[in-house]
Amino acid sequence: MADILDIAKRRGFFWQSSLIHGGIAGFYDYAHLGTAMKRKWENLWREFFIGLDENFYEIEPSVVMPENVFKASGHLKHFVDPVVKCKKCGTPERADHIMESFLGESFEGLTAEELTKLIKKHNVKCPKCKGSLEKAGVFNMLFPLNVGAGKSVAKAYLTGETAQGVYVNFKLEFDALRRKLPMGIAVIGKAFRNEISPRNAIIRMREFNQAELQIFFDPDTITEHPRFKEIQNYKLLIRPVKNKKSGKVNEILCKDVVSKMKLPKFYVYYMAKAQQFYLDILQIPKKKFRFRELSEEERAFYNKYHFDVEIDLDTLGGFREVAGIHYRTDHDLKGHQEVSGEKMVVNLDGKNILCHVLELSFGVDRNIYALMDISFREEKNRTVLSFPGPVTPIDVGIFPLVNKDRLPEKALEIKNILRGSGLSIFYDDSGSIGRRYRRMDEAGTGLCITIDHQTLKDKTVTVRDRDTMKQIRVKIDKLEKAIKDLIGNDIKFEKAGKPIKPKTSKAS
Numbered sequence: 095m096a097d098i099l100d101i102a103k104r105r106g107f108f109w110q111s112s113l114i115h116g117g118i119a120g121f122y123d124y125a126h127l128g129t130a131m132k133r134k135w136e137n138l139w140r141e142f143f144i145g146l147d148e149n150f151y152e153i154e155p156s157v158v159m160p161e162n163v164f165k166a167s168g169h170l171k172h173f174v175d176p177v178v179k180c181k182k183c184g185t186p187e188r189a190d191h192i193m194e195s196f197l198g199e200s201f202e203g204l205t206a207e208e209l210t211k212l213i214k215k216h217n218v219k220c221p222k223c224k225g226s227l228e229k230a231g232v233f234n235m236l237f238p239l240n241v242g243a244g245k246s247v248a249k250a251y252l253t254g255e256t257a258q259g260v261y262v263n264f265k266l267e268f269d270a271l272r273r274k275l276p277m278g279i280a281v282i283g284k285a286f287r288n289e290i291s292p293r294n295a296i297i298r299m300r301e302f303n304q305a306e307l308q309i310f311f312d313p314d315t316i317t318e319h320p321r322f323k324e325i326q327n328y329k330l331l332i333r334p335v336k337n338k339k340s341g342k343v344n345e346i347l348c349k350d351v352v353s354k355m356k357l358p359k360f361y362v363y364y365m366a367k368a369q370q371f372y373l374d375i376l377q378i379p380k381k382k383f384r385f386r387e388l389s390e391e392e393r394a395f396y397n398k399y400h401f402d403v404e405i406d407l408d409t410l411g412g413f414r415e416v417a418g419i420h421y422r423t424d425h426d427l428k429g430h431q432e433v434s435g436e437k438m439v440v441n442l443d444g445k446n447i448l449c450h451v452l453e454l455s456f457g458v459d460r461n462i463y464a465l466m467d468i469s470f471r472e473e474k475n476r477t478v479l480s481f482p483g484p485v486t487p488i489d490v491g492i493f494p495l496v497n498k499d500r501l502p503e504k505a506l507e508i509k510n511i512l513r514g515s516g517l518s519i520f521y522d523d524s525g526s527i528g529r530r531y532r533r534m535d536e537a538g539t540g541l542c543i544t545i546d547h548q549t550l551k552d553k554t555v556t557v558r559d560r561d562t563m564k565q566i567r568v569k570i571d572k573l574e575k576a577i578k579d580l581i582g583n584d585i586k587f588e589k590a591g592k593p594i595k596p597k598t599s600k601a602s
């Protein structure tokens with residue numbers, strides 16, 4: 095992990111927020127490369143998931159919401175973490191985290207009482223000073239706010255999940271749209287949780303980014319999906335509850351997930367789509383991906399079905415959650431109806447329906463971290479981030495071989511041609527060509543273009559592949575197409591131009 099944090103700071107992916115003032119735990123800033131990569135990830139997500147149905151849309155709700163929202167959602171009561179304080183040094187810690195580091199298995203979802211018993215039973219001590227621990231209590235993670243001044247001050251909170259911004263808008267959107275079900279409303283935005291112990295850099299933060307899609311549907315239609323046929327023979331990678339000990343991942347056809355695991359088609363369809371997003375769009379290796387079925391104790395009480403998407407991360411010692419697929423039933427709309435007094439029931443063809451919700455929830459920051467973990471490689475002479483083409487922060491680096499002989503002018507000319515085609519480009523004319531290649535390797539840039547003396551003679555440039563360091567010669571007028579084909583993984587590198595042997599193999 096230290097390697098990832100080091101490269102993140104050195105190259106400009108992310109770092110702790112307000113660092114010049116000492117920083118603040120649980121808050122991070124995306125720097126120029128991280129921001130570019132996050133935007134690309136979000137656009138891929140947006141295009142893929144909102145494109146799944148013509149009745150799916152994106153909205154941008156406020157992150158500040160009045161107290162009643164969280165009364166209705168149950169956050170005021172249930173959005174709590176078990177916390178335990180050390181009697182000697184006073185350090186507060188998540189009780190389940192202490193147990194996890196002590197016994198090496200997950201204790202998430204256990205109540206404060208259950209954890210207090212376990213702490214006693216195993217004689218668990220403070221990880222900092224070995225002092226004994228108080229009884230575990232609960233701590234609400236919502237960030238409270240006072241909005242306004244004096245008499246008119248109103249109690250509000252920063253939202254703990256983007257989903258609430260969708261639920262409060264359900265009825266307005268349903269009426270403004272075509273009054274059709276299913277209706278999907280997505281939000282890509284910020285959420286806030288006052289974590290007791292934020293940790294693992296951007297994996298568990300107090301301010302974080304979510305990409306969530308809430309699909310509202312008639313519960314009577316859950317056993318069908320009009321496009322299920324398209325995925326019925328697609329294999330899902332699932333670690334069911336019964337494989338908890340072995341950790342074994344089963345490959346199961348979607349139609350068998352329906353018949354044998356007793357999951358409804360509507361739910362399984364979106365599991366397949368989530369897996370395709372990871373394997374086909376983000377190009378995550380199959381062996382690094384799995385769905386983990388959550389046991390009843392691990393699930394929120396309102397989630398009838400709950401599978402997490404997990405990616406195997408070397409720096410965190412195994413599979414870690416990056417997304418979740420939650421069947422939340424009518425929990426949310428019912429809660430908002432009760433507290434607000436507004437009717438959430440809709441009438442379709444004479445039938446009154448209180449919609450159920452299927453939520454696809456993705457942690458954007460965790461996904462960015464996961465891509466860095468999977469792509470990180472250390473070789474003899476260089477460090478490389480081998481990002482998949484669609485998420486590289488920079489598409490191409492452009493360099494004049496030397497800073498004279500009209501090569502910089504020619505390089506800038508080519509840069510301007512390519513920029514017009516929507517590619518993100520980094521121009522660099524400082525230092526040796528080898529140093530410039532190394533810098534791009536650490537930024538994860540897939541392709542580097544070098545303009546040399548031969549360019550002026552025959553209108554070709556050198557294109558270098560990040561992962562293999564192989565080089566080809568490509569005609570300038572064919573360059574844009576070649577680059578786009580290579581980024582989209584549509585063509586083999588050697589086929590995109592004329593292969594050449596690097597003159598200085600060591601510095602390439």
Ligand SMILES: [Zn+2]
Nearest residue numbers: 180183220223
């Ligand atoms: Zn202590």
